[in-house]
Amino acid sequence: xxxxxxxxxxxxxxxxxxxxxxxxxxxxxxxxxxxxxxxxxxxxxxxxxxxxxxxxxxxxxxxxxxxxxxxxxxxxxxxxxxxxxxxxxxxxxxxxxxxxxxxxxxxxxxxxxxxxxxxxxxxxxxxxxxxxxxxxxxxxxxxxxxxxxxxxxxxxxxxxxxxxxxxxxxxxxxxxxxxxxxxxxxxxxxxxxxxxxxxxxxxxxxxxxxxxxxxxxxxxxxxxxxxxxxxxxxxxxxxxxxxxxxxxxxxxxxxxxxxxxxxxxxxxxxxxxxxxxxxxxxxxxxxxxxxxxxxxxxxxxxx
Numbered sequence: 001x002x003x004x005x006x007x008x009x010x011x012x013x014x015x016x017x018x019x020x021x022x023x024x025x026x027x028x029x030x031x032x033x034x035x036x037x038x039x040x041x042x043x044x045x046x047x048x049x050x051x052x053x054x055x056x057x058x059x060x061x062x063x064x065x066x067x068x069x070x071x072x073x074x075x076x077x078x079x080x081x082x083x084x085x086x087x088x089x090x091x092x093x094x095x096x097x098x099x100x101x102x103x104x105x106x107x108x109x110x111x112x113x114x115x116x117x118x119x120x121x122x123x124x125x126x127x128x129x130x131x132x133x134x135x136x137x138x139x140x141x142x143x144x145x146x147x148x149x150x151x152x153x154x155x156x157x158x159x160x161x162x163x164x165x166x167x168x169x170x171x172x173x174x175x176x177x178x179x180x181x182x183x184x185x186x187x188x189x190x191x192x193x194x195x196x197x198x199x200x201x202x203x204x205x206x207x208x209x210x211x212x213x214x215x216x217x218x219x220x221x222x223x224x225x226x227x228x229x230x231x232x233x234x235x236x237x238x239x240x241x242x243x244x245x246x247x248x249x250x251x252x253x254x255x256x257x258x259x260x261x262x263x264x265x266x267x268x269x270x271x272x273x274x275x276x277x278x279x280x281x282x283x284x285x286x287x288x289x290x291x292x293x294x295x296x297x298x299x300x301x302x303x
Contacts, residue, residue: 004269006199007079009235011063017224025053052216075213078204085198100190106183109135113179123169133158137283139184142167145177183282194272203263214259221263240266
């Protein structure tokens, strides 16, 4: 999956949530239903909910990746990572992950093999004397001119004037055209690493000259984040908990009334990557040393 891209994932969740609210404005009636209580009616009531619906449907709420926003960008929602720590108790040993196996085309070892004859009893397939069989091993695969595949056995020869491969008895190779020998390894293995991260994100709700709008945006953001926890998990973020900051007027803009409230959330996520491809052997030599009654002898086998 690679880098978690936490801030960008949260951006997609917020955009999807705002779009859903615009498509289903009745959600506002539920979110702000307390305004319909008797004690709210004199000042807010259903009219305030209708006003908020109309504003969100008819106005853009920008989403920016910055702590410092300008009045021209408002109203807006800002996303800023303020901490990212490796979750010490949740790490893998040496950050290791299970190896990843994938299909691949096998390496071609020998091409343009002209076939001379095949012995159905012994499995011996004689090839043209110009063919170099020096790099072949048992378990590689011979492909005839018709595309039929045969696994090589042991007992192949690269001796001048006596070049042959062993594809096993009782086969039916097509001797016309040319063949090839490919590696028996038709997959790759990738060594992978991963660290688990606990990240802290500030989501700011900012409004210019509209004190209540910043507060309403905060509740909308809180609803989107909490109601879409499953979506966040599917996108690689496990929501831990959220903490709200106090509502305040920004003092960084002289003569401007900028109002802000932050929702700070903590998420658990993973950062994984391909470390290196594992070197797979498709050919190796084994020398067997044996001793019997004082007589030593060596046997060399290529596999």
